[in-house]
Amino acid sequence: YNRSYNKRPIITLCITNGILGALSDGLAQAITYRDKHTKQLPERLRQHEDQWPPQPAYDGMRTSRFALYNVCVAPFVGKWYMVLDKYFPMPGVGKPGRDVVALKRMVTDQVVFAPSSLAMFFTTMGLIESGNWQGVREKFRDAYSSALIANYSVWPVVQLINFKIMPLQYRLPFVSSLGILWNAYLSWINNASK
Template sequence: MSGLRALRDFYNRSYNKRPILTLCVTNGILGVFSDGLAQTITYYEAKSEQGRNKLDKHLPDKLKEHEDLWPPTPKYDITRTLRFAAYNFCVAPLAGKWYMFLDKFFPMPVASTVASKAAQIAVKRQGDKMAIKRMVTDQALFAPAGLVVFFTAMGFAETRKWEGVKEKFEDAFVPALITNYKVWPLVQFINFKFMPLQYRLPFVSSLGILWNAYLSWLNNASKQEEYVKEHITNPDSQTQKEQVLKT
């Protein structure tokens, strides 16, 4: 426990001195964990038929059309992890400013310690309303915008072509947005209701390690599928299939 308190105190001191840089570094580190988890799950699940079937259930049909032709997955792709960490590092200022904006636009009421019980209940209800307003605004605006930024950045970083960005959106944007709305409204309500401002992005990123792992995995599936489509003009040609597998 003393170690956790020391870490918390170090984070608070760093945030008070350099809030944006602290958010960037924290988010980048959590990005490393996220992609590492995604690669680990993919590697070990893909080693067995049962594991591949479990993963397949969470992929849209168009992202597994040529799954049997995907290049072999390396044990660990450090470039992919660095790319994901760099993305997390770069978007942290935007996310941090967004939370500051919501704090200012939807301020939480403060209950006096000497207020009556009825007044405290009224303040609590008002606080719940503000948390809901923050959550709805976040999910209506920032959630889809965040996915737009993610798939744009990843598509361009991987292919250096805007055509690659377009392919990301065609393959993965809608499935990711649907999954987002199954997971994040409740998490964000808790975040806005109970977390102090300086902890909101780390809280989301920490709980979002699995979410970011999902995004990393979905993004990689899109990348693999587009790779196969680029190298195969005739799916029935065994020679072309062998060339892709050897590439």
Template sequence: MASVVGIMNERLFESFLVNHILCHMAGLWRSYQALMAKHPWTLQIITAGSLVGVGDVISQQLIERRGLANHSARRTTKMMSIGFFFVGPVVGGWYKVLDKLVTGGTKSAALKKMLVDQVGFAPCFLGAFLGISGALNGLTVEENVAKLKRDYMDALISNYYLWPPVQIANFYFIPLHHRLAVVQIVAVAWNSYLSWKANKMKRAAVSSMKPVPLVLLITSVLLTTHVPLSTCRPRDLSLVNDQLDDVLLNRAGDDA
């Protein structure tokens, strides 16, 4: 009898805890909505910069496996500054321009926006991002050009693993003032990859290396945060995670 009462109390506590967390999350979302209504541009930029910083933290801790003792706060600060002063204003402004270039909220319009975004904007943005990151890391013009030649196509191919389907959904379902935030939330995994790519120094045997599929990086983040992928079996996820570890460890060895 006592064990039954204990189980009931435990379940009641779990239910209370979940409801309490959900209430707080709902309150935070309402506060975010209120701030967005008052200061949409400022909040979009702050959100973008913060999430670029989160991406760098994930890059250093999960991809490069630096550990807290060797975490570079200076590098995270640099990446956040790129988010605040480049990613936020440029991407947020681009979405406003794109909404005027391609009007309407139909599926066809969403597809056109995705094509314009991925064919016209993404290649330019990616090159500028890597170039600015290199300049902040102290690279000379010659070194920066060499780095772009080495890494640009690799990053662009990885871009196309992730962004086309995300952007179609974003342009079709999400209001304009929330698109940058939605993209940056999805982009935590992408920012991790970009931060890793932007801060790589030397690589051995460059010609033999293949781009890392973004789906593996996203899977790694989801597994680390214990978010289930309902379409995959546990043994499939374990296999993917093992493969990701092998790829990243090999690349870390190349960087050393």
């Protein structure tokens, strides 16, 4: 990984993120939203349960869409981490201020990047799946706020650890690895909002 990252960082991040995205969607498809997990969906999605299509055994196109999305966003996330490093340089190991810098990176990430990346996710998936802006509006109405609230309950702690401990080349794989469950949640709520 390090050798590949040093030669071609963006391509390495894209491939890694695509594979982890495919794993996430596979996990999401293993979770059936018609059983005990249904109560965890937002109310707006549960009220139309009678209109949900039957859960297929496995949807390869859905996994492909999710993996492709993860490949496409990897350069943006990788560059975002580089921007955070530039504007909030981390003091050397053992020097004071590391906690403050990690906190500044995390707050900036959660205020700027988290809402915009979720908006990009639901816009992209809404357009790909429905082919029109009405599908995007429905995604935002039904799923965006619930996903953003869930984001704020999970990611600040993860990103604080990420920004304080992980070297730049491992940040995206770290969050994508931990994000397998998060992406499974996004895939699950996105699919339920159709």
